[in-house]
Amino acid sequence: MAADTLVIERLNRTFSSPAGDVAALSNIGLKVKKGEFITLIGPSGCGKSTLLKIVAGLDSDYSGTVLLNDKPIEGPSIEKGFIFQEPRLFPWLTVEKNIAGNLSLKDPKVRAKVDELVALVRLKGFEKSYPRELSGGMAQRVSIARALLRNPEVLLLDEPFGALDAFTRAHLQEVLLDIWQKNRTTMLFVTHDLDEAVFLAERVVIMNPRPGHIRTVLPIDLPFPRKRASQSFQELRRKVLSEFEKVEEPAVDHDHGAGI
Amino acid sequence: MEKTAATPLVKGKAGSKRRRRNQIQLNNILLAAALPIAILIIWEAAGAMGKLNPILLPTPSKILEEFVSLTASGELARHLGISAWRALLGFLLGGGLGLAAGVWVGFSYKTERLLDPTLQMLRTLPHLAIAPLFILWFGFGETSKILLIAKRHIFYPPFYVNTFLGIRSVDGKLFDVGRVLQFSKWHMITKLIIPAAMPNILLGMRLSVGVAWLVLVVAEMMGSSSGIGFLINDARSFSLTAVVFVGIIVFAVVGKLTDSLVKLLERRLLRWQDSYKGDETL
Numbered sequence: 001m002a003a004d005t006l007v008i009e010r011l012n013r014t015f016s017s018p019a020g021d022v023a024a025l026s027n028i029g030l031k032v033k034k035g036e037f038i039t040l041i042g043p044s045g046c047g048k049s050t051l052l053k054i055v056a057g058l059d060s061d062y063s064g065t066v067l068l069n070d071k072p073i074e075g076p077s078i079e080k081g082f083i084f085q086e087p088r089l090f091p092w093l094t095v096e097k098n099i100a101g102n103l104s105l106k107d108p109k110v111r112a113k114v115d116e117l118v119a120l121v122r123l124k125g126f127e128k129s130y131p132r133e134l135s136g137g138m139a140q141r142v143s144i145a146r147a148l149l150r151n152p153e154v155l156l157l158d159e160p161f162g163a164l165d166a167f168t169r170a171h172l173q174e175v176l177l178d179i180w181q182k183n184r185t186t187m188l189f190v191t192h193d194l195d196e197a198v199f200l201a202e203r204v205v206i207m208n209p210r211p212g213h214i215r216t217v218l219p220i221d222l223p224f225p226r227k228r229a230s231q232s233f234q235e236l237r238r239k240v241l242s243e244f245e246k247v248e249e250p251a252v253d254h255d256h257g258a259g260i
Numbered sequence: 261m262e263k264t265a266a267t268p269l270v271k272g273k274a275g276s277k278r279r280r281r282n283q284i285q286l287n288n289i290l291l292a293a294a295l296p297i298a299i300l301i302i303w304e305a306a307g308a309m310g311k312l313n314p315i316l317l318p319t320p321s322k323i324l325e326e327f328v329s330l331t332a333s334g335e336l337a338r339h340l341g342i343s344a345w346r347a348l349l350g351f352l353l354g355g356g357l358g359l360a361a362g363v364w365v366g367f368s369y370k371t372e373r374l375l376d377p378t379l380q381m382l383r384t385l386p387h388l389a390i391a392p393l394f395i396l397w398f399g400f401g402e403t404s405k406i407l408l409i410a411k412r413h414i415f416y417p418p419f420y421v422n423t424f425l426g427i428r429s430v431d432g433k434l435f436d437v438g439r440v441l442q443f444s445k446w447h448m449i450t451k452l453i454i455p456a457a458m459p460n461i462l463l464g465m466r467l468s469v470g471v472a473w474l475v476l477v478v479a480e481m482m483g484s485s486s487g488i489g490f491l492i493n494d495a496r497s498f499s500l501t502a503v504v505f506v507g508i509i510v511f512a513v514v515g516k517l518t519d520s521l522v523k524l525l526e527r528r529l530l531r532w533q534d535s536y537k538g539d540e541t542l
Contacts, residue, residue: 058436075439082440088433092455092532102447130532146441 005154005186006032006055011064013050023211024050028064030205030214034153035184039201041191041240047212048190052156055188056082068154081147081185083157087139089131089146096127099145110149117145120182121175137168141175148179157189161196173199177224194244198237199226206243216243318502323509326502336491340510343487346402347476350409351469355419357410358468359461362423363449366457379420387411387475391482405479405487409472422464426457459530466522473515 011028014021025047032038040048053059054066057075066073068080076082089098096105096114103110118127121141131139140160147155157176161169173196180187191197197204201220208215220236227233300320306312307319314322330336361379365372391408398404430453438452454461480489488507495503 056440058439076442078442080440084433084436086433088437090434090437090452090455092458092530101441102443102451132532 003034004031005034005036005069006030006188007065007067007070008051008055009065011051011054011062011066013047013054013059013062025054025062026211026213028212028214030217032154032186032188035186037180037187037189037200037202038205039189039191039197039203040205040207041194041197041244042207042212042215043209044192045212046207046209048207049158050212051207052082052158052188052190055154056080056156058082078150079153081150081152081155083140083143083147083155083160085159085162087131087136087143089139089142091131094128094130095123095134095142098131098142099149101146101149103149113149114145117148120148120179121145135168137164137172140164140172144172144176144179148183148185151183152185154186154188157187159190159192162192169193169196176200181224194237194240195228198233198240199228204240206240218243315499315501318505323502323505326500327506327509330503330506336506336510339486339488339491340514343476343480343489344514346405346479346487347409347472350406350476351472353406354410354472355465355468358419358464359423362420362461363427363453365420366424366427367449367453376424383420388478391478395482400484405476405484408479409475419461419464419468422460422467423457426460426464427453429460430456459526459533462522462526462529466519466526469518469522470515473511473518477511 008028008030011025012023013025014023016022028051030038040051042048050059054062055068055073057073057077057080060073060075096118099114099117100110105111105114118124121144123138123141123145126134126138131142134142144160161172164172176187177200179185187200189197189200198220204218204220206215206218207213218236218240222230222232222236303312303317304320307314307317307322312319318326327336361375365375365379387408390411391404394404394408394411398407434452434456435448438448443451476487477489477492480487481493484490484493488510492504492507495501495507
């Protein structure tokens with residue numbers, strides 16, 4: 001048994017607004033093993049992005065326990081890479097400088113690592129390009145490389161491929177699995193795409209809104225590389241979908257679960 | 261469309277496009293020059309016919325003559341050098357302070373509430389009202405002139421206000437990136453805020469530099485024994501109108517040159533921008 005990298009227990013997060021308090025997350029409990037690939041899926045407003053932000057250290061206004069390597073989370077740190085929904089590149093920096101971030105490319109160690117990452121995300125030849133010259137998929141690959149620069153133990157991904165077309169998305173999923181298999185980075189991947197959730201994960205966490213909580217966790221026992229057309233894949237997909245439909249039903253009460 | 265078939269040596273589309281662009285540029289220059297040239301010709305002709313009072317309005321050729329003699333004696337270069345030096349010092353002092361104030365106030369909400377009201381009040385003080393005070397305090401020497409220009413740079417809206425606005429308009433999402441990558445406060449400023457605010461800062465700089473030259477004349481005309489402003493003022497008291505014209509033209513040309521310099525800087529520093537550059541064929 002591998003050790004748990006991430007332990008979440010009795011986690012609650014409430015957003016206060018003039019209209020009253022909204023429970024975004026209620027009694028979340030989740031244990032993630034080292035090197036595991038987890039996808040979080042659920043309808044919008046189920047708090048999956050909020051959960052990710054808490055793990056990232058971007059949101060500290062919660063109650064409960066969140067431990068990374070047995071230590072409580074105290075803000076952003078180098079062990080946690082974060083990939084946003086949009087690439088969020090610095091438009092005034094070239095691709096390689098965006099990847100290097102606040103580290104200097106003159107440092108030979110940084111230089112070597114950046115070159116390695118450029119190759120890994122298949123962007124050779126675009127090192128000196130500016131973000132405006134890149135397509136959406138290329139830009140998102142740059143942001144993946146940027147997050148990997150400091151060798152994070154955990155990579156937190158907030159619907160990173162949501163805005164991309166189907167072909168680019170499929171390609172980047174392969175790139176990500178490639179990285180995962182090479183580096184054994186623990187992955188926490190938020191998505192609203194059923195296919196994506198099943199294709200990538202070892203375990204799919206299905207979340208329910210109002211208040212956001214974990215409905216169920218489904219293991220996906222399929223060997224990699226997975227084939228979307230295979231019968232076993234389709235069966236698991238149906239299983240997740242049926243859980244999903246159970247999720248959707250009671251969600252027709254009042255509508256103040258702000259889209260988070 | 262022109263008949264490209266009539267010119268068999270077309271180097272494909274790119275070649276004809278470039279030629280077309282050059283043509284347009286040439287046309288633009290000719291068009292822009294037409295009015296000034298026409299005025300110069302009429303002016304010269306009127307002067308030659310004795311229709312103008314040569315003391316009040318010397319002819320262009322007379323002004324050119326004066327320009328040549330002032331240049332040859334080195335007098336013009338000396339005054340221009342002194343003026344430029346003052347403008348530069350004032351710019352560095354005022355621009356530096358304006359930039360620092362803009363960054364500081366832009367960065368912190370507390371500082372904004374502390375400093376901004378005062379700065380906004382000082383900004384509205386008319387320059388001509390302050391000038392006598394500066395002269396009283398610092399005398400007719402260099403200090404008062406440089407401080408006057410510096411004051412202009414700090415408080416005239418462009419530098420301080422534009423820096424401030426530039427910082428406040430930095431995309432909050434990029435701040436999250438900075439936090440995730442664990443940028444220090446210093447890196448947040450140097451790697452994120454300043455580059456993101458650079459378009460605004462440079463715009464402020466351009467407006468500011470232009471106005472600084474205007475302030476300089478006022479400062480030099482109020483009391484000075486050197487500089488282009490002095491040259492103009494001195495010539496005026498001796499009714500050397502041609503010299504006044506030379507001074508004015510030098511100011512105009514230098515003003516335009518500094519503007520172009522900042523524009524060049526803008527183009528170099530903001531290469532990354534993906535904004536509409538205007539259609540060159542319109």
